[in-house]
Amino acid sequence: xxxxxQPISMDSYEGQEVNITCSHNNIATNDYIxxxxxxxxxxxxxxxxxxxxxxxxxxxxxxxxxxxxxSTLSLPRVSLSDTAVYxxxxxxxxxxxxxxxxxxxxxxxxxxxx
Amino acid sequence: DAGITQSPxxxxxxxxxxxxxxxxxxxxxxxxxxYRQDLGHGLRLIYYSAAADITDKGEVPDGxxxxxxxxxxxxxxxxxxxxxxxxVYFCASxxxxxxxxxxxxxxxxxxx
Numbered sequence: 001x002x003x004x005x006q007p008i009s010m011d012s013y014e015g016q017e018v019n020i021t022c023s024h025n026n027i028a029t030n031d032y033i034x035x036x037x038x039x040x041x042x043x044x045x046x047x048x049x050x051x052x053x054x055x056x057x058x059x060x061x062x063x064x065x066x067x068x069x070x071s072t073l074s075l076p077r078v079s080l081s082d083t084a085v086y087x088x089x090x091x092x093x094x095x096x097x098x099x100x101x102x103x104x105x106x107x108x109x110x111x112x113x114x
Numbered sequence: 115d116a117g118i119t120q121s122p123x124x125x126x127x128x129x130x131x132x133x134x135x136x137x138x139x140x141x142x143x144x145x146x147x148x149y150r151q152d153l154g155h156g157l158r159l160i161y162y163s164a165a166a167d168i169t170d171k172g173e174v175p176d177g178x179x180x181x182x183x184x185x186x187x188x189x190x191x192x193x194x195x196x197x198x199x200x201x202v203y204f205c206a207s208x209x210x211x212x213x214x215x216x217x218x219x220x221x222x223x224x225x226x
Contacts, residue, residue, distance in 0.1 A: 032212050043204050043217025044157070087156060091212060100211075101173065102147075106156035 004088050004105035011111050018075045020108050022088035025069050030100065031092035033064060033071045038085045038107070047073070047086075075110075083112045117141075120205050120218040127195050128226050135190045135221050137205030145208045146188040147172075147215065148180065150201040157204065163188055164211070195225045 005023040012018045024033070032051050036044035048055055050062040050071070061074040075082060091102035118139040127133050137146065148160040159172030161180040169180050177199060179191045188207075192199055202222050206215040 034212075034214075036215075041220070043206070043220055044215075045217070046214040049212075049214070093211065102159050102162075103173070104149075104157040104159075106154065 004090055004103055006086075006088060006105040006108045008106070009109040009111070011113065012078055013113050014079055015077050018078050018082075018110060018112075020073045020075075020086050020088075020110065021070055022073070022105055023070045024088070024090045027068050027090055028092055028100070031068075031090050033062065033068075034089040034091070035060070035062065035071075035073045036087045036089060036104075038087065044087060078110075078112045080112050080114065083110060085109050118205060118207055118216055118218040120203075120221050122221060123219065124222050126224045126226065129195060129197060131195050133192045133195050133223065135192075135203055135205075135223070137188045137190070137218060139186055139188075139205075139207040139216075141207060141216070142185055143207035143209055143216075144185070145211060145213075146182065147206040147208075148178070148188070148190045149204045149206065150174065150199075151204060151220075152201050160190065160203075192223075195223075197225050199223065200225045 034049040035047040037047050038044040048060045048062045052064050055062045063072040085107040087107045088105045092100045121136045147162045149157045151157050158174045163169045163182040166185050182188050202220050204220045205218040208215045
């Protein structure tokens with residue numbers, strides 16, 4: 001089972017780029033990496049997903065090195081509204097066609113200050 | 115309205131009682147999931163369902179029962195609630211196992 005490790009918290013200021021790294025040393029060949037954002041009293045919300053190298057969408061980028069043992073979520077020019085908890089999720093199909101596992105990290109609380 | 119809903123939003127019960135948390139989605143997504151969220155543990159998968167009448171265990175299934183007779187509903191039952199099951203429970207749905215999951219607003223359950 002892939003175990004995910006993230007920093008508990010991070011601080012940043014408005015306008016800065018924020019990089020949150022997730023470690024997943026036991027990632028399986030078929031596993032994907034997904035990041036979610038969660039505001040207080042709400043369910044998590046999808047941000048981005050990738051398998052290797054770099055993926056970019058309108059809100060974030062995801063960097064995955066060749067060994068795939070870690071991944072970095074990059075948030076460009078954060079604002080106060082980006083203050084939230086960010087979770088990485090490692091999951092994929094299991095062996096023999098069976099379902100694999102979905103393992104969330106414990107989350108990184110990002111605080112953006114003015 | 116379209117989306118994924120959970121009920122009740124808040125529930126207080128006593129040890130030993132049976133409790134059922136409801137989840138309903140309007141997208142006809144094949145997959146549905148139940149997670150619990152606890153401080154220091156993040157989100158942990160309890161059970162999931164790949165389709166109606168197909169369910170399977172996740173990481174922490176003990177003490178929970180699920181069913182899925184209709185695609186849109188995925189109730190989670192605590193047959194005999196324990197204090198350790200005090201948590202926030204999230205339901206989610208997705209098109210496939212790895213696709214983006216859409217989460218409900220959560221149910222905060224307190225077991226006294």
